[in-house]
Amino acid sequence: MKNTLRIMTPDDLAQVFAIEQVSHPSPWPMKGLQESLQNHVAYVLEQDGAVIGFAFVQRILDEAHLLDIALAPSHRGKGLGRELLRQLMDEVLVSGVTIWFLEVRVSNVTAISLYQSLGYNELSLRRNYYDGPEGKEDALLMACSTGMG
Template sequence: MKIEALGQHDAPNMAFIESEAHSHPMSEGALADCFGPLYRCSGLYRDDVLLGFAIVQQIVDEATLFDICVLPSAQGKGLGKLLLEQVIADAQNHGAQVLMLEVRASNMAAIGLYQRLGFTEIGRRKGYYPTIDGREDAVLMDLRLDTAD
């Protein structure tokens, strides 16, 4: 496994992973827009195959995990944890004091991972995400990096 910086040319592969992993995926165009000066995009590879990615936006000392996604066929093998640990280290190395994220309330696997790595729930956005049959809450979480080990 290796984690490397991604470029805008990786947006089609990222969009494929999104479409496989999420019921309401980001478009290729939206992903391609995440390669500006405020963003860092990392990809997790096995051999030369992109298995997952993370997008972080950082403004001064606040970093936001904009998206993290692993191919469903590669989930449950610790790859999301590996990628998230790299995101945390990278945010610290870039001077972030906090790493924030939001996650669907129904995504218990992701919430469990975030909690195991020290994230805490700080709020909710009621009815934020669309679902097949309505809407669900976004759980807001953060990790204080200025005190993280």
């Protein structure tokens, strides 16, 4: 089982949409995924020809903002999310990026732990940032300096 990170294409959106729907309390609609594919950097993690994960990143000058990242439920807990983000940060989008930003639900302790292990630090709290079935939820704004450029 070889995992391949590659640029997302419109043909990947059906599989990305399926993963998105089961990954977040308030998933992006297909239109949002389509717009992000057109306007941002998007990658998929593929295993044996199937999309098992993805990430959308916004580049602004020397900053990269992780907009969305998810793995298919059957592939979670195996270090693949770490590998996906690490490859983006250390290999794919390393040129010219000096700092990475992301928001994460305060309740998502698994993701917060992953981000901290990759060098992200908490910058601030964004109150009522996320919508969800239980109402609004705060987000942690986190950042990681790459020290490169």
